[in-house]
Amino acid sequence: MHYWKFNIGDWGLEMGHLSPQEEGICLRLINHFMATEKPIPKNTAQTYRKLRITEHAVLADQLLEEHFMPDLDGNWVHKPSEKLMDEYHLKGEINRKNGKTGGRPSKKQQNNSISNPSGFEIKPTNNPDGFEIKPTGNPQITLTNNQELETNNQKTKNTNDVYFLEFFKIYPIRPGVTESDFDMAWKQALADGKHAQEMVAGAKRYSVYVIQSQMPSKYIYSPATFLGPEDKYLVDWKVALPLRTDAEITHAYKVECGGDPTQSRFGSYAEMKAFVLNYREKGELKQKPIGVNNG
Structure with missing residues (x-):
């Protein structure tokens, strides 16, 4: 590329x-x-x-x-860049296929569409030269109820496809999960009446949670679990980080409390840890720390 x-x-x-x-x-x-x-x-x-x-x-x-x-x-x-490459090549393939079918309409076709905006084809008859055939009384084109329903369904499908691509792009990578797994989980969720926009919003929150908590990839939910009956995509996904080492305490203070560890005035890491725990106790953060297998 x-x-x-x-x-x-x-x-x-x-x-x-x-x-x-x-x-x-x-x-x-x-x-x-x-x-x-x-x-x-x-x-x-x-x-x-x-x-x-x-x-x-x-x-x-x-x-x-x-x-x-x-x-x-x-x-x-x-993996995120691999998805971008797939999108890049897919777009190129679509452009190549459009090119084989003629690409943009010729100027002659464009002129015909302007002079005959109704879209009806005018076929010559045996009229003498110099006589122009002009369509008159062409019927108004109206959609039937079935055609309207089909058009609305297509719009919904196209919108859901866009949301799926966004979901697939931002969702954290779990080893062994394929695009087919994403596709099946997404279609099942839609069939269950779940909303595409809410699922994408949930994936964004979860992605932030995974990154900030430095979660090992093997603990990341599979798409089927995330979009499944437990509706994990609706969780707030606020981060409660482990506080076992000095580095973890510093990271938790920065992520959860929004503080700058380099500018803090704590006398020790124990004081910083106590501050984080007190911050959680006030109800600002109630999500349990990670470290269990999410399945």
């Missing part, structure tokens, strides 16, 4: 916790993945040399493990 669509909001959700140096390295890795349209080899030495990040190899390895996923051969794939 020569270019790719950069969504500032999605990037902020995925990369907002990184330092400028980490974000720059991650951007180089993703750009390389998109430009070559190939996984980053598990033997990363040559790729790191090409990207001029060899001196940051340890950090680059950590970023690959955090933001990429290994394929069956152990090479590294960035």
Whole structure:
């Protein structure tokens, strides 16, 4: 690919916790993945040399493990970018098919449509030359109830398709889940009377939760569970992070309380932890910490 669509909001959700140096390295890795349209080899030495990040190899390895996923051969794939590539090639295929069917109408066709806006075809008869046949009394074209219903159903289907693509794009990646799994779960949810817009909104909240809580991918809900009978897509998905280490306490203070750890005046991590717990007790945050298998 020569270019790719950069969504500032999605990037902020995925990369907002990184330092400028980490974000720059991650951007180089993703750009390389998109430009070559190939996984980053598990033997990363040559790729790191090409990207001029060899001196940051340890950090680059950590970023690959955090933001990429290994394929069956152990090479590294960035799933969100893979979806963008699929959309890019799908659009190209559609354009090629349109081109084979004639593409844009010719000027002659356009002129005919202007001179005969009713859409009726005028066929010549044996009238003498110089006589022009003009349609008169053409009936008004009206839709029957069935045609109106079919048109409304098509609009609903097209709208749901757009929402599905958005849901598929933003939903967190769980290993082993395929596009077919997404499709079946989505169609079943619609059949159960669930609203596409609400499911997309729920996926956005859950995506933020997964990123902020640094949830291991194996604990991410499958689409069938997320959209299933328990209606997990309607949950608020506020984050209650573990507080076991100093790093986790700092991260929880930043994410849950909105504070800047570098500007805090706590005398110890114990005081910072107590502040976070007190913040939760006030009812600002009641979602239980992660760490159980979500199925």
